[in-house]
Amino acid sequence: MTQMSTGIVPAAGAPSPHTVAALLGARGHRRTVMTGEVLFHEGDMSNSVFGCVSGRVRLIVAGAAGRELVLAVCGPGDIFGDVAALDGRGRSATAVAMEPTEIVELSGADYIDAVRADPELALAALRSLAGRLRRANDRICAGETEPVAKRVARVLLDLAQRCPSPSGDGSVWVVSINQTDLAEMLGATREATARVLADLRRAGVITTARSRTVVHDRDALVAHARRC
Amino acid sequence: MTQMSTGIVPAAGAPSPHTVAALLGARGHRRTVMTGEVLFHEGDMSNSVFGCVSGRVRLIVAGAAGRELVLAVCGPGDIFGDVAALDGRGRSATAVAMEPTEIVELSGADYIDAVRADPELALAALRSLAGRLRRANDRICAGETEPVAKRVARVLLDLAQRCPSPSGDGSVWVVSINQTDLAEMLGATREATARVLADLRRAGVITTARSRTVVHDRDALVAHARRC
DNA sequence: AGCCGTCTGTGATCGTCATCACACACGGAC
DNA sequence: GTCCGTGTGTGATGACGATCACAGACGGCT
Numbered sequence: 001m002t003q004m005s006t007g008i009v010p011a012a013g014a015p016s017p018h019t020v021a022a023l024l025g026a027r028g029h030r031r032t033v034m035t036g037e038v039l040f041h042e043g044d045m046s047n048s049v050f051g052c053v054s055g056r057v058r059l060i061v062a063g064a065a066g067r068e069l070v071l072a073v074c075g076p077g078d079i080f081g082d083v084a085a086l087d088g089r090g091r092s093a094t095a096v097a098m099e100p101t102e103i104v105e106l107s108g109a110d111y112i113d114a115v116r117a118d119p120e121l122a123l124a125a126l127r128s129l130a131g132r133l134r135r136a137n138d139r140i141c142a143g144e145t146e147p148v149a150k151r152v153a154r155v156l157l158d159l160a161q162r163c164p165s166p167s168g169d170g171s172v173w174v175v176s177i178n179q180t181d182l183a184e185m186l187g188a189t190r191e192a193t194a195r196v197l198a199d200l201r202r203a204g205v206i207t208t209a210r211s212r213t214v215v216h217d218r219d220a221l222v223a224h225a226r227r228c
Numbered sequence: 229m230t231q232m233s234t235g236i237v238p239a240a241g242a243p244s245p246h247t248v249a250a251l252l253g254a255r256g257h258r259r260t261v262m263t264g265e266v267l268f269h270e271g272d273m274s275n276s277v278f279g280c281v282s283g284r285v286r287l288i289v290a291g292a293a294g295r296e297l298v299l300a301v302c303g304p305g306d307i308f309g310d311v312a313a314l315d316g317r318g319r320s321a322t323a324v325a326m327e328p329t330e331i332v333e334l335s336g337a338d339y340i341d342a343v344r345a346d347p348e349l350a351l352a353a354l355r356s357l358a359g360r361l362r363r364a365n366d367r368i369c370a371g372e373t374e375p376v377a378k379r380v381a382r383v384l385l386d387l388a389q390r391c392p393s394p395s396g397d398g399s400v401w402v403v404s405i406n407q408t409d410l411a412e413m414l415g416a417t418r419e420a421t422a423r424v425l426a427d428l429r430r431a432g433v434i435t436t437a438r439s440r441t442v443v444h445d446r447d448a449l450v451a452h453a454r455r456c
Numbered sequence: 457a458g459c460c461g462t463c464t465g466t467g468a469t470c471g472t473c474a475t476c477a478c479a480c481a482c483g484g485a486c
Numbered sequence: 487g488t489c490c491g492t493g494t495g496t497g498a499t500g501a502c503g504a505t506c507a508c509a510g511a512c513g514g515c516t
Contacts, residue, residue, distance in 0.1 A: 004318070018265065021248035021467090061365070069368070069372060071369075082380040083358045087355060087358050087359055088360065092365055092366075093365070112351070115351060115352065116347040116350075119344040119345075119347070122343060122347065123343060123344065126310075126343065126353055126354060127314050129358060129361055130310065130315050131315055132309055133357055134320050136318075136361060136364035136365055136368060137289070137299055137320055137364055139368050140297070140299065140364060141289050141299075141366060143371050143372050144296070145415070145472085147472070148472080158383055179494070179495095187372035188474090189475080191474080191476095192473055192477080195473095195495085195496075197495095198323075208494080208495095209494095210492090210493060210494095285475095375502070378501070407463070407464065408463080416504090418464090419503085419506095422465060422466080422504095423465085425464095426465070436464080437464095437512095438463060438464075438513080439463075
């Protein structure tokens with residue numbers, strides 16, 4: 001069981017933006033999408049494949065009670081939409097740009113051709129899928145066995161790790177996210193998330209502010225994620 | 229959101245046993261493992277890749293409270309162990325043979341070489357990973373939003389579909405599995421599972437016996453899986 | 457037949473988390 | 487400045503499911 005990732009930044013080992021741009025960009029078509037723009041909807045039978053060059057795209061699914069669940073957040077260098085292109089079974093999630101985002105788009109057929117023609121692209125695609133599968137499995141394990149408190153600690157750690165301390169002194173990490181988004185990443189309600197954050201705040205591990213959480217004691221957070 | 233799969237039988241679109249044998253077997257090494265034999269443990273740094281030729285292999289992870297969770301069951305034609313080979317981050321699950329099983333084994337490096345050299349193998353591997361990622365995402369969605377009752381109905385349907393009615397008349401499906409294994413596939417306890425089965429039995433949808441569940445009314449089960 | 461281990465079925469209790477329902481704090485628009 | 491929208495913090499309640507605790511049923515073994 002490895003650390004769960006939120007995908008804010010490409011995972012270690014993921015292709016670099018240059019690689020994706022080079023590998024997909026040669027055959028694909030580059031464009032910029034606006035915040036909130038939907039690239040495809042869950043269930044659509046479209047099958048084009050996207051590479052994220054800059055910006056961020058959120059992959060969400062509609063849960064049972066109308067709640068929405070964030071499956072992944074794709075950043076620069078990430079490939080998405082490839083699952084539908086490979087199995088032809090329709091989009092497994094909805095893709096929404098979270099900010100102005102530069103993407104490369106390629107038809108499903110062209111993607112298959114490109115993979116066939118370029119072993120390095122094939123390997124990059126395999127690595128990307130392997131990483132996403134590992135994360136998904138981690139999340140299955142976490143979701144089905146761990147209480148919300150542990151999940152919050154785990155995700156905060158992950159976010160903190162990806163946002164290298166802009167506040168200077170190196171022992172403090174600032175995570176810019178509101179409680180609602182954090183809750184969706186956990187598959188929990190905002191209220192449950194807020195209560196866990198309150199506990200952590202009282203324990204002196206973090207401080208919270210509007211759309212921002214500051215991690216003061218990383219080790220304590222690790223301990224919370226582990227034993228609980 | 230598509231149907232959750234338990235992987236008892238290769239998913240539609242997965243490479244056929246012949247294909248795997250041909251694609252991996254040419255470079256790999258074939259052998260037979262006994263029931264209960266462990267091919268690798270969660271966390272191991274081994275990285276060989278396996279193809280299942282005949283029999284079944286269970287991929288399990290240890291949950292938080294020592295409970296174990298079945299991530300997948302690989303049947304003939306399925307590839308497994310490729311995630312660790314691709315990302316080099318250790319085994320994400322433990323693989324245990326459920327019955328005498330014939331496998332093809334290939335070192336991680338040989339696997340990468342094979343993928344590089346053979347575009348068709350690369351595509352087959354991509355399709356396999358895409359299918360597994362889709363299932364994993366479905367399961368995340370199901371696990372984090374659906375009550376146990378729905379999950380039981382869903383998994384029973386899936387199992388029924390894969391075990392074409394050996395009882396002759398075509399309107400009855402016999403699922404050979406005990407409550408403990410069923411519960412592990414759901415990520416629920418045996419007791420919760422047994423209670424849902426009791427409800428379905430009382431509703432006349434299924435009958436239950438030792439290590440066997442008979443589905444009499446598939447449509448009713450579909451309805452249970454949907455609305456609940 | 458008799459025994460024992462596995463599997464099943466169910467009650468009771470209790471903890472976690474979702475849901476509903478507010479109050480307050482902050483920031484931008486006017 | 488005031489208003490309003492968004493984000494936060496927290497109480498009360500209830501439902502779902504985990505856990506503990508048994509009893510009974512079936513099948514294999516000797």
